[in-house]
Amino acid sequence: MKALITLIFMTLATWSFAQVSTDSSEVYKKKVLESVEVDFLMSYYSQDGDNSAVGGGIGTEELTDLTPTFVVSIPLNDDDVLVIDAGISAYSSASSSNIDPFDGDQGADPFQASSGASRSDVYFNVSTTYRHSSDDRNQIWSGNLSFSAEYDYLSLGIGGSYTRLFNQKNTEISIKANAYFDTWSAIYPIELSTFLNGPRGGDEADYRFDFDDYVITGNPNYNPSRFKEFDNKGRNSYSLGMTFSQILSKNMQALLSVDLVRQDGLLSTPYQRVYFADTPDSFIENFHLADDNEKLPDTRFKVAVGGRLNYFVNHRLTLRSYYRYYRDDWGINGHTASITIPYKVSDKFTVYPNYRYYTQQAADYFAPYNEHLSTDTYYTSDYDLSGFNSHQYGIGVGYTDIFTKAKVFSFGLKSVDLRFNYYDRSTGLSAFIISAGVKFVME
Amino acid sequence: MKLLTLIIFSLLILTSCVTVKEYEKININDPDMELSTKGVERFEINFQVYREAASGANGGKTGGGCGCN
Numbered sequence: 001m002k003a004l005i006t007l008i009f010m011t012l013a014t015w016s017f018a019q020v021s022t023d024s025s026e027v028y029k030k031k032v033l034e035s036v037e038v039d040f041l042m043s044y045y046s047q048d049g050d051n052s053a054v055g056g057g058i059g060t061e062e063l064t065d066l067t068p069t070f071v072v073s074i075p076l077n078d079d080d081v082l083v084i085d086a087g088i089s090a091y092s093s094a095s096s097s098n099i100d101p102f103d104g105d106q107g108a109d110p111f112q113a114s115s116g117a118s119r120s121d122v123y124f125n126v127s128t129t130y131r132h133s134s135d136d137r138n139q140i141w142s143g144n145l146s147f148s149a150e151y152d153y154l155s156l157g158i159g160g161s162y163t164r165l166f167n168q169k170n171t172e173i174s175i176k177a178n179a180y181f182d183t184w185s186a187i188y189p190i191e192l193s194t195f196l197n198g199p200r201g202g203d204e205a206d207y208r209f210d211f212d213d214y215v216i217t218g219n220p221n222y223n224p225s226r227f228k229e230f231d232n233k234g235r236n237s238y239s240l241g242m243t244f245s246q247i248l249s250k251n252m253q254a255l256l257s258v259d260l261v262r263q264d265g266l267l268s269t270p271y272q273r274v275y276f277a278d279t280p281d282s283f284i285e286n287f288h289l290a291d292d293n294e295k296l297p298d299t300r301f302k303v304a305v306g307g308r309l310n311y312f313v314n315h316r317l318t319l320r321s322y323y324r325y326y327r328d329d330w331g332i333n334g335h336t337a338s339i340t341i342p343y344k345v346s347d348k349f350t351v352y353p354n355y356r357y358y359t360q361q362a363a364d365y366f367a368p369y370n371e372h373l374s375t376d377t378y379y380t381s382d383y384d385l386s387g388f389n390s391h392q393y394g395i396g397v398g399y400t401d402i403f404t405k406a407k408v409f410s411f412g413l414k415s416v417d418l419r420f421n422y423y424d425r426s427t428g429l430s431a432f433i434i435s436a437g438v439k440f441v442m443e
Numbered sequence: 444m445k446l447l448t449l450i451i452f453s454l455l456i457l458t459s460c461v462t463v464k465e466y467e468k469i470n471i472n473d474p475d476m477e478l479s480t481k482g483v484e485r486f487e488i489n490f491q492v493y494r495e496a497a498s499g500a501n502g503g504k505t506g507g508g509c510g511c512n
Binding site: 039041043045047065067071167168169170239241245247248249250251253254255257258259261302304305306308310312318320322324326328330332334336342344350358360363384385390392394396400417419421423425429431433435436437439 | 461462463464465467468470471473474475476477478481482483484485486487490491493494495496497498499500501
């Protein structure tokens with residue numbers, strides 16, 4: 001009897017303890033974000049190559065790009081966070097400068113940058129995300145709006161996501177959807193823009209460029225008969241993404257991700273030249289006058305399936321691996337694989353050596369300089385759509401202080417990241433990027 | 444051989460079903476174990492989207508903006 005009473009008492013005590021635990025977890029709610037966090041991010045990118053898309057597959061691809069950006073995360077209450085992300089991208093592109101290769105001081109040449117107005121531009125973007133977490137932190141809803149603009153392009157975006165965690169937060173499923181509504185202010189290669197409103201010399205012709213000021217060599221009767229203005233200058237993108245992540249053990253977790261993207265509208269880039277093999281060639285100085293601009297289908301459907309596997313080897317070493325398969329209905333198949341090996345040098349400093357391999361098959365509509373036929377329906381000589389493989393090697397250094405001992409005014413320094421990556425593409429294009437990020441937490 | 448494959452596969456599946464408790468997640472919660480990319484990596488993902496035809500399934504943008512330079 002005594003044993004029975006003890007057993008009942010213990011059961012009741014355990015049960016009541018369990019109730020208290022449950023109740024206390026309902027009463028106590030840790031804030032999703034404790035205080036305001038500010039990220040300053042910056043990158044400098046530089047590339048060079050000899051297959052400019054503006055030059056129809058030949059010419060300099062020299063480009064530099066500087067992108068200061070900041071991200072502010074603001075806790076609105078225990079459950080809600082507002083994130084504002086804004087940045088600019090100031091670039092200088094020798095390739096773009098050759099939209100009008102005749103406005104510089106030097107002679108027109110696809111391998112030489114023109115000093116004209118199209119040489120540089122500024123891209124501006126801002127996005128805001130509102131995120132709400134449920135009381136038990138097992139469900140997260142978010143909505144976002146974005147806007148970006150550059151001289152010839154505007155983009156508006158809207159999206160949302162839903163995340164569900166279960167199995168004691170060992171499993172996470174997320175679904176997200178985004179839509180972007182973009183508009184081109186179509187800019188054409190200067191020699192083609194002269195034909196926008198009829199034959200060369202028409203009443204409404206673009207008089208920024210006058211053929212009579214130049215000597216046309218090769219075929220003197222230059223007439224790009226395939227060229228006409230794009231009717232539709234809008235581009236819409238709709239994407240649906242799903243991710244599934246799972247903790248596999250105390251030291252390993254994995255993620256599977258699928259993205260489906262549908263695009264329609266003007267998917268060609270209006271100022272990229274194309275040359276036909278079956279059309280007589282016309283030149284001004286060293287510049288080949290375009291036979292037409294790029295023509296691509298007005299729809300594209302993309303599928304990307306990716307996976308990540310992270311393994312905690314020991315308190316110093318971690319392995320981060322990634323693989324992605326991509327295909328679309330333009331005939332492109334691509335594989336991406338990368339590995340990063342974070343190594344903790346001390347409790348605050350980590351180094352991040354990384355390597356990435358990428359390979360893709362050419363789009364059905366790609367051909368190199370002067371190899372398309374005027375009878376083709378679609379054509380491009382943009383080497384970003386050619387078949388190639390690339391290697392990317394990089395190293396990064398990270399400083400993290402979760403106690404934010406270092407102060408700048410009323411902000412504590414939480415982390416600093418610095419990365420350098422070198423990119424080498426089998427088409428001959430090479431690039432490097434230096435990126436840095438500093439995270440502050442408001443005290 | 445088929446049996447061995449089946450066993451290994453089953454073991455992998457079963458292992459994946461192990462529930463790791465919150466207090467056992469010290470290694471999983473290490474910042475280097477995060478399944479998302481770091482904020483500073485966004486610039487690399489951006490230029491890869493511009494210079495390569497493939498995009499998506501990596502946390503980067505899947506549309507919007509021209510990216511044509």
